[in-house]
Every structure is written in structure tokens, then in C-alpha cells.
Amino acid sequence: MLIKIDVNKNYILKTGLVIDGGQCCIINAGRIFIEDGLIAAITPGNDTSFRFTDPSRELVCLDLGELTVLPPxxxxxxxxxxxxxxxxxxxxxxxxxxxxxxxxxxxxxxxxxxxxxxxxxxxxxxxxxxxxxxxxxxxxxxxxxxxxxxxxxxxxxxxxxxxxxxxxxxxxxxxxxxxxxxxxxxxxxxxxxxxxxxxxxxxxxxxxxxxxxxxxxxxxxxxxxxxxxxxxxxxxxxxxxxxxxxxxxxxxxxxxxxxxxxxxxxxxxxxxxxxxxxxxxxxxxxxxxxxxxxxxxxxxxxxxxxxxxxxxxxxxxxxxxxxxxxxxxxxxxxxxxxxxxxxxxxxxxxxxxxxxxxxxxxxLGLDWGVIKPGRPAALIAVAGNPLDDIAALETAQNMLSY
Ligand SMILES: [Zn+2]
CATH class of the missing domain: 3.20.20.140 (Metal-dependent hydrolases)
Incomplete structure (x- = not known):
């Protein structure tokens, strides 16, 4: 499944682990908020305190369960x-x-x-x-x-x-x-x-x-x-x-x-x-x-x-x-x-x-690879933790697109 991020919608992703491609480590995240096609905020655990700039836009909530999110x-x-x-x-x-x-x-x-x-x-x-x-x-x-x-x-x-x-x-x-x-x-x-x-x-x-x-x-x-x-x-x-x-x-x-x-x-x-x-x-x-x-x-x-x-x-x-x-x-x-x-x-x-x-x-000249506010919402999700076993990338099954 390829989810195309619509710049006119707001998104909340409920995630498992999140691996940042720059630090190559797990970042403390429970939710990723996306607006205007960009990562707006990353909050730990069940923190839902973030407010979108334009809350009148359609909100899409995606529960990724235990999937690990990382850059494409x-x-x-x-x-x-x-x-x-x-x-x-x-x-x-x-x-x-x-x-x-x-x-x-x-x-x-x-x-x-x-x-x-x-x-x-x-x-x-x-x-x-x-x-x-x-x-x-x-x-x-x-x-x-x-x-x-x-x-x-x-x-x-x-x-x-x-x-x-x-x-x-x-x-x-x-x-x-x-x-x-x-x-x-x-x-x-x-x-x-x-x-x-x-x-x-x-x-x-x-x-x-x-x-x-x-x-x-x-x-x-x-x-x-x-x-x-x-x-x-x-x-x-x-x-x-x-x-x-x-x-x-x-x-x-x-x-x-x-x-x-x-x-x-x-x-x-x-x-x-x-x-x-x-x-x-x-x-x-x-x-x-x-x-x-x-x-x-x-x-x-x-x-x-x-x-x-x-x-x-x-x-x-x-x-x-x-x-x-x-x-x-x-x-x-x-x-x-x-x-x-x-x-x-x-x-x-x-x-x-x-x-x-x-x-x-x-x-390739793309502003991808780092998961932090202000960066494009270019993400993929996989089962398992590829930092433990790189073969986990075989399970890429759900993509959050650019
Ligand atoms: Zn060649």
C-alpha cells in the first residue's frame, strides 16, 4: 500500500519505533504529526498536545501498530x-x-x-x-x-x-x-x-x-x-x-x-x-x-x-x-x-x-533521510527492528509517501 500524503490534509501517525536516518538511532516517538506534507511534530508516547496550524482541514489518523517507521x-x-x-x-x-x-x-x-x-x-x-x-x-x-x-x-x-x-x-x-x-x-x-x-x-x-x-x-x-x-x-x-x-x-x-x-x-x-x-x-x-x-x-x-x-x-x-x-x-x-x-x-x-x-x-538531491519537524513526510514502515536485524527491511509493507 502506498499512501500519498495530501498536502491539504492533516495526519496523525501512531507509530511503533521510529528510526532516524541521520542519527541511525531510535527516537522517542509515539506520534508523528504531518501538515502541508511536512513533519510538523514528533511527540513521545500518548502525548497528543500538538495543535495543527489549520485544524479545519480533514484529519487522517493512521495507526501503524507495532510497525517501525524510518526514512525511505x-x-x-x-x-x-x-x-x-x-x-x-x-x-x-x-x-x-x-x-x-x-x-x-x-x-x-x-x-x-x-x-x-x-x-x-x-x-x-x-x-x-x-x-x-x-x-x-x-x-x-x-x-x-x-x-x-x-x-x-x-x-x-x-x-x-x-x-x-x-x-x-x-x-x-x-x-x-x-x-x-x-x-x-x-x-x-x-x-x-x-x-x-x-x-x-x-x-x-x-x-x-x-x-x-x-x-x-x-x-x-x-x-x-x-x-x-x-x-x-x-x-x-x-x-x-x-x-x-x-x-x-x-x-x-x-x-x-x-x-x-x-x-x-x-x-x-x-x-x-x-x-x-x-x-x-x-x-x-x-x-x-x-x-x-x-x-x-x-x-x-x-x-x-x-x-x-x-x-x-x-x-x-x-x-x-x-x-x-x-x-x-x-x-x-x-x-x-x-x-x-x-x-x-x-x-x-x-x-x-x-x-x-x-x-x-x-x-539524489532529496531532502529525505532525517525524521524531524520541518522535513518532508517521506517515510516507510516495516515489521521488526532493522537496527537489530537488517533483514527486517524485507517486510516493508506500508509506505507513507512524499
Ligand atoms: Zn549500470
Missing amino acids: LVDCHVHLALDGKDFAAARRRWEQPIEMARQVQSELADTLGHGILAVRDGGDRAGIGLYFREQVVTGSMVGPVIRSPGFALRKPGTYGSFLGRGVEMDQLSETLDQLVQNGVNLVKVIVSGVVSFKEYGRVGPVQYTATELNAIVQGAHARGLPIMAHASSDAAVRLALEAGVDTVEHGYFLSRESLQQMAARGSAWIPTVIPVAARLNCRAEDGGPDRPERLVLERTVDRQLAMINEAVSLGVTLGVGTDAGASGVRHGSGYLEELALYRRAGLAPAEIIRCATLNGARI
């Missing part, structure tokens, strides 16, 4: 144009609007059904993500808040043909202007190829020189657009950081020095472990990895988890991103698998909740 989850990296089941079939649907709409509708429902109220798309050449963002904005479809780069930028003839068009450097300015005209929220750039599942540590080559990437980042920033960089090797991560990108996606095999640089520059990291780990769920007899490939995947996952742990200790801003739509990664449920991997990396549930809520909101 945010997925910082998805591909709405892909379903995570069958790449070729999804690509064929790009030419079939009715089939495509059905696919995306079900992806958006799965996303909301897992308490994920905002996603940032990683781009697709056909602009599918951007198109469906508009369907949600205009109310033709029900879905989370969507941030979209439209199509990604990449070097002609290199990796990423399904993500974006090849752009020659002399067309950069014109292309960025076109993206602005298309109404994108950000720019996505492909800095490297993809991680190999067959040979440990191998990643497709870096696509840009420092001068070229600097021009892309400066061009995006000059137009007021943040930039999300697909960078899968340490060399690509370094190049992206030096150019001043806002977020580094994937970052397999990045070094401690790169993490230090990330912390110093304030760039965020979206580690996307599940697209690698998901392949381990597939048995060899069903087309899954053979033993040598399995060993490569396991080592790659273990290294990424070790670096996630290190990133937290160095103060890097981590955003949770699934690359949903990539092979084996489903929209919605892939997020819980990614969080379970963060737990395996040794992060405390409180830290994971901060990454999943507040950090994600900041990366």
Missing part, C-alpha cells in the same frame, strides 16, 4: 529499461511500447513494494528511463521518484552501446545541450569497460583521457547537472575523481588511496556488489558459472566487500545501488540482497540504514 530506502543505480531476467528480450521490448510499459510498471511496483521510494537510473540509449520518469511525474504510472540521465555518454566504439550513444568530443557541447533540453537530472558517463567474470582483476579499458573527461565533467557542471561515472578499475576511478565526478559507480578493485581521495573530495561511491554476486546464485547446470569462474566471482565479491568496510572507516559517503536490470538483479528484491552483502562486509545495521536512506537521498 533509495536505490542509487538502476536501469528501468532492463528487467534483470532476459537482456535480449528486454532489448526487443524497447521497440514494443505496450510490452515495455508493462515491464516497467511491474519493476516500479516491485521497487515500491520493497520500501524504495526513489531511484536513480543509470541510463539507456533509447531514453526509456527518462520517458517513464515522465509517466510517473504526470501520474500516468505509480512509481518512486526517478532521477534520470537519459542516455549515457561514451566514447564511440567502446563499451556501453545499450547505455548510451558514442559521442565524439567535438559534439560534446551540443550533446550536453540536448540532454538539458531533454530535461535530464544528471549526466552519466562511461569511463571504463566492465569487470571480467573470467579473469580476476581484469576490467575493460579506460575510455577517456584526463583532458576529455575534465571537459565532460566541467560541461555537465556548467549546466547545473551532477555527474555519475561508470568506473570499474582503479585507474578509471582515479581519472573520474581527478576530473571531479560526483559519484563513482562500481569501482571494482579500487585502492585505499582512491578511497582516501574520494573522502577528501566528497565524491560518493556506489559499489554495486550484487551484479557480480548474483551470478553465484545460478548453478553450473543452469548456465551458471563453472568452478574457475566461481572462484573469480567469489574473490571479486570478497575484495569489494573489504573495500566497502574500508570506505566506511575512511569516511567515504556510500550510496546503495543495485544496477537492477543487470543480469540476475531484479528491481526491488536486488536491493535487499545488496544490503545483505553490506552486512557481510561487516557494516553495522545502523550504518547500512544511513547509507540506504540519508546518503541515498543526498546523492
Whole structure:
């Protein structure tokens, strides 16, 4: 159930526990009062002394029983144009609007059904993500808040043909202007190829020189657009950081020095472990990895988890991103698998909740993640206490929306 908060109504939520995404702790709350779409007051226990500014408005009382309230989850990296089941079939649907709409509708429902109220798309050449963002904005479809780069930028003839068009450097300015005209929220750039599942540590080559990437980042920033960089090797991560990108996606095999640089520059990291780990769920007899490939995947996952742990200790801003739509990664449920991997990396549930809520909101430019008066009433509710067991987030069943 998705409850859309109506700015013309007053609300009283009777809650169980309330977890703030900023402090990552339980706050003393029994009731949350909402007016004008904002949290107006939080009172302990049965305290009902709060008075609405305009008491003549319709009052909606919601008793959430024992449910725990927390800020919405945010997925910082998805591909709405892909379903995570069958790449070729999804690509064929790009030419079939009715089939495509059905696919995306079900992806958006799965996303909301897992308490994920905002996603940032990683781009697709056909602009599918951007198109469906508009369907949600205009109310033709029900879905989370969507941030979209439209199509990604990449070097002609290199990796990423399904993500974006090849752009020659002399067309950069014109292309960025076109993206602005298309109404994108950000720019996505492909800095490297993809991680190999067959040979440990191998990643497709870096696509840009420092001068070229600097021009892309400066061009995006000059137009007021943040930039999300697909960078899968340490060399690509370094190049992206030096150019001043806002977020580094994937970052397999990045070094401690790169993490230090990330912390110093304030760039965020979206580690996307599940697209690698998901392949381990597939048995060899069903087309899954053979033993040598399995060993490569396991080592790659273990290294990424070790670096996630290190990133937290160095103060890097981590955003949770699934690359949903990539092979084996489903929209919605892939997020819980990614969080379970963060737990395996040794992060405390409180830290994971901060990454999943507040950090994600900041990366998407949303004023969510903190539950206190004056903030938007962007909330979800789950059974159990995710600070004790992060798996409680699986039960997101009742959403109080933005
Ligand atoms: Zn991606």
C-alpha cells in the first residue's frame, strides 16, 4: 500500500519505533504529526498536545501498530529499461511500447513494494528511463521518484552501446545541450569497460583521457547537472575523481588511496556488489558459472566487500545501488540482497540504514533521510527492528509517501 500524503490534509501517525536516518538511532516517538506534507511534530508516547496550524482541514489518523517507521530506502543505480531476467528480450521490448510499459510498471511496483521510494537510473540509449520518469511525474504510472540521465555518454566504439550513444568530443557541447533540453537530472558517463567474470582483476579499458573527461565533467557542471561515472578499475576511478565526478559507480578493485581521495573530495561511491554476486546464485547446470569462474566471482565479491568496510572507516559517503536490470538483479528484491552483502562486509545495521536512506537521498538531491519537524513526510514502515536485524527491511509493507 502506498499512501500519498495530501498536502491539504492533516495526519496523525501512531507509530511503533521510529528510526532516524541521520542519527541511525531510535527516537522517542509515539506520534508523528504531518501538515502541508511536512513533519510538523514528533511527540513521545500518548502525548497528543500538538495543535495543527489549520485544524479545519480533514484529519487522517493512521495507526501503524507495532510497525517501525524510518526514512525511505533509495536505490542509487538502476536501469528501468532492463528487467534483470532476459537482456535480449528486454532489448526487443524497447521497440514494443505496450510490452515495455508493462515491464516497467511491474519493476516500479516491485521497487515500491520493497520500501524504495526513489531511484536513480543509470541510463539507456533509447531514453526509456527518462520517458517513464515522465509517466510517473504526470501520474500516468505509480512509481518512486526517478532521477534520470537519459542516455549515457561514451566514447564511440567502446563499451556501453545499450547505455548510451558514442559521442565524439567535438559534439560534446551540443550533446550536453540536448540532454538539458531533454530535461535530464544528471549526466552519466562511461569511463571504463566492465569487470571480467573470467579473469580476476581484469576490467575493460579506460575510455577517456584526463583532458576529455575534465571537459565532460566541467560541461555537465556548467549546466547545473551532477555527474555519475561508470568506473570499474582503479585507474578509471582515479581519472573520474581527478576530473571531479560526483559519484563513482562500481569501482571494482579500487585502492585505499582512491578511497582516501574520494573522502577528501566528497565524491560518493556506489559499489554495486550484487551484479557480480548474483551470478553465484545460478548453478553450473543452469548456465551458471563453472568452478574457475566461481572462484573469480567469489574473490571479486570478497575484495569489494573489504573495500566497502574500508570506505566506511575512511569516511567515504556510500550510496546503495543495485544496477537492477543487470543480469540476475531484479528491481526491488536486488536491493535487499545488496544490503545483505553490506552486512557481510561487516557494516553495522545502523550504518547500512544511513547509507540506504540519508546518503541515498543526498546523492539524489532529496531532502529525505532525517525524521524531524520541518522535513518532508517521506517515510516507510516495516515489521521488526532493522537496527537489530537488517533483514527486517524485507517486510516493508506500508509506505507513507512524499
Ligand atoms: Zn549500470
